Amino acid sequence: MTSKQEFIEKLRNSNLRPTKQRINICEVLFNRDKTFHFTISDLFNLVKDKTGEKVSLATVYNTVHAFHKKGYLKEIPINSNQTYFDTNVTDHHHFFDVKEEKLIDLKNEDVGPIEIQKSIPGKKIKSVEVLVKLED
Amino acid sequence: MTSKQEFIEKLRNSNLRPTKQRINICEVLFNRDKTFHFTISDLFNLVKDKTGEKVSLATVYNTVHAFHKKGYLKEIPINSNQTYFDTNVTDHHHFFDVKEEKLIDLKNEDVGPIEIQKSIPGKKIKSVEVLVKLED
DNA sequence: ATCTTCTTTAGAATAATTATAAACAACGAA
DNA sequence: TTCGTTGTTTATAATTATTCTAAAGAAGAT
Structure with a gap:
């Protein structure tokens, strides 16, 4: 509580x-x-x-x-006309069920480490987010 | 041409x-x-x-x-007030420069393999996309 | 208490997108 | 080609999400 x-x-x-x-x-x-x-x-x-x-x-x-x-x-970030928020602010990713338009949390350990092997001069990485779309 | x-x-x-x-x-x-x-x-x-x-x-x-x-x-999908489209319809990832509001393509080989270790019964993965946000 | 500063609120303003309906263009059959 | 049908363009209106505004009210400090 x-x-x-x-x-x-x-x-x-x-x-x-x-x-x-x-x-x-x-x-x-x-x-x-x-x-x-x-x-x-x-x-x-x-x-x-x-x-x-x-x-x-x-x-x-x-x-x-x-x-x-x-x-x-x-x-x-999902394709939608409205902005979605999440109370889970830990670093995590999402499934998006395209048919039902529903978001499902992915735990960090559900997704292997993500390596970004490219960089842009003068810029640093702020966040890395994965969106996994699901279909039937 | x-x-x-x-x-x-x-x-x-x-x-x-x-x-x-x-x-x-x-x-x-x-x-x-x-x-x-x-x-x-x-x-x-x-x-x-x-x-x-x-x-x-x-x-x-x-x-x-x-x-x-x-x-x-x-x-x-980016967090923005406007919808972005891409003529590259293959599965690929993006950098998004938050300050300049500009998208940059990431080649598939710029991002290491992504393992999804969770599944939802009756659903299969349609796509896996990474959005990397950049800041100064 | 009192004064300052922040907050709430309804409603107006803005911005992206979608709907409307009349004039117009593409299509296909004779 | 001509003509009728159906789809398209366009300006403009409507809608929707979000932000702004300014006046009345509440919180905080002294």
Whole structure:
């Protein structure tokens, strides 16, 4: 069970004051067992459903972006018109079930080490992400 | 050098009639040596610059989508507000220069073999793609 | 308490994409 | 070739995701 104190700490670390609305957002994001893949729209609706309190869309965007910047959320690249985020911020990869449009986590040990044998002068590697598409 | 006949064939295979506008689009897309990464907006501007003839944005969208559906173009998943396409439809990997918002192809031999040690019952792997983000 | 600074919010602004519908072009049969 | 059918182009409107704005309200420090 994740405590309110942890939420407040996360918010403070992200340079956000712990307001009622933001704590409700944390409740939906982090008070769960399994990793959570979501769009802003998903989150917006879940906050209302789970806490019974309305939060404005702008607050959801603002909070998610701050968490993302701080590294408490990870953005996931899939072909979609909406941006997906993930509460699992460890270095990991994804299956994407093309038919069902569903994301599935891959543990780091599920994918062998990836060697990049090319470099661009003046640039360094920020991240390496693998997307494995699945079909029937 | 790619011929007009090839463009017409690609268009017909995609269930599109070969019109002047669509052939102009093909000219920009396929009449080149190296692989081409683009957004719809890039393509729209290049058609005007390269052929001297204006094409409506709607026609560009419609043609690109048909080619994508048929497999003549590939969509590249990057975290961006715009959708990127690639004329290289083989399985391959990418660098993405986050600052300059530019895609760079990685040859298959630039990336070591990738082992996926997990499987989902009833599903098989369709593709494995790596996106390497670069920063300064 | 009080003052400053940050936050919330509804609604407006923006940007990418998709839909619409009227004028027009390609196709194919006679 | 001509004509009817069907697909296409286009400007523009509609839609959708996201960001911005500015006024009212809440948190933090003293």
